[in-house]
Amino acid sequence: MTINPFVALRRDLHRIPELGYQEFKTQTYLLDYLESLPSERMEIKKWKTGFFVKIQGKNPSRLIGYRTDIDGLPIEEQTGLPFSSEHQGKMHACGHDFHMSIALGVLSHFVRNPINDDLLFIFQPAEEGPGGAQPMLESPEMKEWMPDMIFALHIAPEYAPGTIAVKEGILFANTSELFIDLTGKGGHAAYPHHTKDMVVAASHLVTQLQTIVSRNVNPLDSAVVTIGKITGGTVQNIIAEQARLEGTIRTFSDEAMASVKERIEALVKGIEAGFECTASIDYGSMYHQVYNHEGITAEFMAFLKGRQDVNLIECKEAMTGEDFGYMLKEIPGFMFWLGAGSEYGLHHAKLTPDEAVIPFAIDVVTGYIEHLEI
């Protein structure tokens, strides 16, 4: 059976997931593919481990932008797929392999069938962290090629293939990473009274952090404080001198983000006093909310309603984060969810989206770009 060429590309990319700003093989693979396309209308500018591709239109009056992210996650894949990750401890568990192959499919259509307007394809590194959208936006390359409108998609395992979910206004939350380091006095496991145990302090702090959402945030508002990783100590019979919590904060407003951080700082001060230790907080990288331009999103939804093959859902906002929010802050446009039907969700080691959505999405995105000229 012949396999769709962009599904084949997805499988190749799925084998070589790389973390933010380490996407060297991915960049080479994508650029090699572009080499195979007619080059007359195509201009490429590399940017760190990503790049921009401009496709010259026939009679341009504006520049239409389309962005894909290209990085993977630090997860050991457990799908059992024959084209599983060849990079130990790394996986395309957020669908960026799908995003890239869809972008290549759309790009390769327009390089052969240009529209009047110019198109800009943005292959952005480090979406999962520490963030590539904002520095790309500020780069001289993008300042020269600033789109008049921009859009992007994200796969959604919880929706069936054929579904597109979108809404006007806020779609994804504001995010802030969270790293807390605790330092006390280690020692012999049998002499706890001579030590300040950071495993115990960290355990109390994790529990106290849960009270921010349940007891400080207005029940009619929304926020998330997740601790995804705890490390501490060295061996089972030594009391830990160090512990580290790693997590993320999500809110729908800057005010809520500031008040969650205030509470975190107060609780950490309490841990320092209560457990006689020192603590430091680092907020890592922060992403601006994804806010879909009302008018442009409404027009996209109207376009989708005209397609028999699309099940359009007007969805609710989600606590997911996306640094594409920075691009949408400066450029009118939108992001949408592409139903991809996987039993396991984003960031899961068994995520297996349905590959049939690749040609489907290429067709929808291509059709929408063509429709923009009508």
Ligand SMILES: CC(=O)N[C@@H](CCC[C@H](N)C(=O)O)C(=O)O
């Ligand atoms: C779509 C998606 O899953 N995005 C990530 C973005 C991560 C932002 C940052 N590294 C953080 O953890 O706060 C997400 O986790 O929502």
